[in-house]
Amino acid sequence: MNTKELAKMINDRHFFNLKKMQYKYSPESVMEMLETLMEMSYAQIALNDFNGQCCVYLPIQSLIPTSVMKKLLTSNTSKELFGLKAMEEEIDFTLQIENIQSNRDSVRKILQGFAPNNEEESRILNMKKGLEFIGDPTNKITEENLHYLYKLSVENFLEGDDKLPEGSFYRNDTVYIVGDKPYHEGLNPKLLPKYMAELVRFANQKDEIPELAKACMLHFSIAYLHPYFDGNGRTARLLHLWYLVQQGFSSTLFYAFSKHINNSKNKYYSSFLDIEENYKISKLLDITPFIRYFNEYVYSKIDAASGVVPVYEIFTQAMRDGKITEKERDLWNFVLSAYGDGQFSTKQLEKDFGNAAYATIRSFVLKFQELGLLASQRFGNRVKYSIKN
Incomplete structure (x- = not known):
């Protein structure tokens, strides 16, 4: 199979539907393409099909x-x-x-x-x-x-x-x-x-x-x-x-x-x-x-997804610098686990955490917002917080 035809078939949007490829290019061309890929591109893996033959995948x-x-x-x-x-x-x-x-x-x-x-x-x-x-x-x-x-x-x-x-x-x-x-x-x-x-x-x-x-x-x-x-x-x-x-x-x-x-x-x-x-x-x-x-x-x-990872280095540096108390560390760990990339209010955090006064919760969210760890969004008179992306 010449390089131009092989490239055309590999780049076809139906490349992973061999039945459609056979209809479009002929069964013989598809088999020739597969033989070429087996020699040049397929990588075998240490798993077998039901007939005991190695499974394969295309790394590229x-x-x-x-x-x-x-x-x-x-x-x-x-x-x-x-x-x-x-x-x-x-x-x-x-x-x-x-x-x-x-x-x-x-x-x-x-x-x-x-x-x-x-x-x-x-x-x-x-x-x-x-x-x-x-x-x-x-x-x-x-x-x-x-x-x-x-x-x-x-x-x-x-x-x-x-x-x-x-x-x-x-x-x-x-x-x-x-x-x-x-x-x-x-x-x-x-x-x-x-x-x-x-x-x-x-x-x-x-x-x-x-x-x-x-x-x-x-x-x-x-x-x-x-x-x-x-x-x-x-x-x-x-x-x-x-x-x-x-x-x-x-x-x-x-x-x-x-x-x-x-x-x-x-x-x-x-x-x-x-x-x-x-x-x-x-x-x-x-x-x-x-x-x-x-x-x-x-x-x-x-x-x-915004997730929890982008703020890791900021938090770690703040811990090294002594800017975060043990209670604030526990609150942060809870926020990461309980809310992920979702939003929460101070009242919700106070209720869910269950081991801190509202004043502590309020101080925590404002401080972590200033550190660049939390973002806020206002909904009328209410404010929701989330981990900053």
Whole structure:
């Protein structure tokens, strides 16, 4: 294939839809393009398709903006494992993605430490425990820990045939992913122990794959293998976050990934379908469409969010200079965790924090506004504060 024709096909907007590419350029041209890319551009990864062939991706098509990496890598100043506001949204939206009923007030209540009153709130509590588990960097990704995370956050609320066999880490029967019709059959259950061991090994091995792209690969792999009867999506999204925490992206749990996935749910599912449909033509399990989905619909939204990271250096310097008291430090940590990039009033902060007089709260917000850590916005006679971008 000549260079001009190859470039034209690679830059075609339907490049990741091989069926449309065949129609436009001919099946022979598409196969020639794939053979060329296999020689020149595709990178193999240490994960296999169901036939035992290495999965691949296109590094040049999977570039992660450095601004996103810096945002997630920069240490947050909160002592908490995760941001309450962000994880309130994470829990609510990860359940919405799978059409599981949740109530935002119940999520907020459980995250604030109240006991559950019903099954829905007990489910939320277990999701909270799951986030606490993956937020602790000492909890490494192992098969045992993945099984524990699954049971903790998902399986305790499954019944009957949806539960795993006693003593087993993975399902022992066939499972299908269904939409309007069945479109994917999970891996043969007899092969799951081998493939899941490979997945965990891949998660822990050192390689040249950018961490945010590799997190997508792990996420995709859980959905592809479908190791459980139910809860694979929730587990895949938790593993995505867990891997990033393990790799030192300490601000990961201060952003609600599932909020952005839910807002682009059709694109999320269609990226899985694109990979499946392309595989039928190419016989290559190319994960690039899923990485590109995350780049466009999730990582880019995190990049655009104000978040908690930009003020880190200002706060750290003020602490070094002795400008911040211990009580003010505790209030700041609470604001980071409880409100994220949302707004709050002095009255709301006084009520939510629960361990400071109103005069202390008032002094805190005015001082931190002067330091450049908080911004204010007036609504009539009321003033709302937020972390400054």
